[in-house]
Amino acid sequence: MPPASNDESFVSIPQPVINWLFGVIQPIYHDKKTTFHDSVVVLSYYKQLRPRTRVYTDSNGISELLLCIYGKPEIGSPVPLLIWIPKSYPLEHPIVYIDLESLKDAKVSPGEHVDPNGLITLPIFGKWNADTCNLLHVVQECIKICRYDHVIDPVAPGDSNTYLTLPPKLPPNPVEEIPKPPLPKKTGFLHSTSNDNILPSNIPSKATPEPRLAEVPPVLPKKPQPAHSLDLLDSVATENADNTHKAVLGDLQHALNQMSEADLAYINENLQNRKLSIASAQRQFESMYRYETDSLKNIRESIELTKASLQGEISLIKRHFDKIELYEKENGEEIDPSSLVTAQNPALNQLYESVARDYALSDTMHVLARLLNRDAVNLDVFVKKTRQLGREQFFTRMHIQNIIERLRQ
Known part of the structure; x- marks a missing residue:
């Protein structure tokens, strides 16, 4: 199935998403044009995928803000993916993980292409070429591996990798109504009539009539004891809670042991591969050493032969000079060398x-x-x-x- 064209991709993606994607890519990536084009093509071809920016931390502990395309490429696919696009894309291939946070009733099944941490290693990464490979090819290979390879397993009820469950919630504490005390009888002072309210002029204004005290009010009833409220911490400290706590600790210990064994196997495998590569390099160096040793031996032999030949020629020339000197002594005259060449x-x-x-x-x-x-x-x-x-x-x-x-x- 061929990918959508550029026109179709721009039509199928909302314009605000395109504007956001363009603005995010500009300050982060080196090859902005290629990264933007490949991201738009993938998002338009696979409608279930979504873009976002998150901080990615590599194995060396270095964190950086990257564009992440996440989601399930196909509607019926059970595997959610996280596709991180590095800053040097397309010179460097994307990094693909299984989204562990989105796995609900499943767990990662380590295999040929997936490690225990959810990292997916695709065959295209081994032959990555910036001119011929792109983000769309990566997504297509992810779909093939998730479709035909066993990358996740369903979680069984007794599986040690199930999520830890909290004890059931206690029912809310019923609040009993506290009965209100009865209202006391109304008491009051004896009020004078309206005519009494008008004071005569010969009475000082500060003087007030003394009221008669009413009957003493009844004693209030005692406050009822509040209903006993349940403490959640105390309620957990039961036999069932102890068993649940022990079971949770056991599951956690089992999960840690499995992760440790998986990491140990992964490290041993990497060490074995590293050991094989070192042995291969050592054999290559030994072969080069033997070749250079043989070459040096041949050169030394050639030098010795040339040296012997030169010594023989020098000895011959000396004999000729001795003959010339003997001839000059016998004849008493010098000989022109050119006259000897006839x-x-x-x-x-x-x-x-x-x-x-x-x-x-x-x-x-x-x-x-x-x-x-x-x-x-x-x-x-x-x-x-x-x-x-x-x-x-x-x-x-x-x-x-x-x-x-x-x-x-």
Whole structure:
């Protein structure tokens, strides 16, 4: 099924989402154009996926804000994914995890492509190429692995990886109504009539009539004791709560043991792979060492042979010099070395001399031509000398031809 085109992707995604995605990608990623394009294509092709930004912490403890595409790619898929896009995308492949927080009635099943922490290792990561691979290919491979591989298991009722459950909630404490005490009888002072309220002028204004006290009010009833309220901490301290607490601790210890065993197996596997790679590198270095040793041995042997050959040639030259010195002592004169270099017969000696003369005449004419170009000689001198040299060269070449014909007979 081919991915949606660019026009379809922009139509199928709301414009506010596109604007938000564009604004988020700009300050974070190096290749902004490729990251934005691939994210839009994936979101338009898989409608169930959603984008968000979260802080991602790698295995080295380094945290950074990244774009995360999360959700289930297919409607019927039981595996929720977290696809983190690194800052150097597409030079670096995305990081894919199973969303453990979204797994309700299931748990991670470690296997070939999934580790106990939910990290998914796809085959495309081993041959990742920024020119040919993209985010859409990663999602498609995730769908294949989640569809055909066993990456999650359902949680059984007695499974140690089930979520810890709290003891059942106690019923609310009923609040009993406290009976109100009866109202006391109404008591009051004896009030005078309206005419009594008008004081005569000869009575001081501060004087007030003394009221008669009413009957003493009845004693209030005692306050009833409040109903006993249940304490949740005390209610848990029962035999069932102790059993539940022990069971929870046992499940937690079992889960920790399983995680420790899984981590230990993962570490041992990595150490074994590392050991194999180190052994392979050691074998390569040993092979290179043997090759260099053999090459050095061959070079030393060649040097020894060359040295022996040179010593033999030097000894031969010394013997020749000894013969020359002996000849000079016997004859009492120095010998011209050039006179010792002679051909087999006089004809060949004449041929060598004629050929050397021919080359010398050609070189002389070339020198005259260069002098003429530099204005060192005038044209008349050049023509005169060139004619003489050409005539002499002509007779020299005729003499060479005659010697060759005689030697052929």
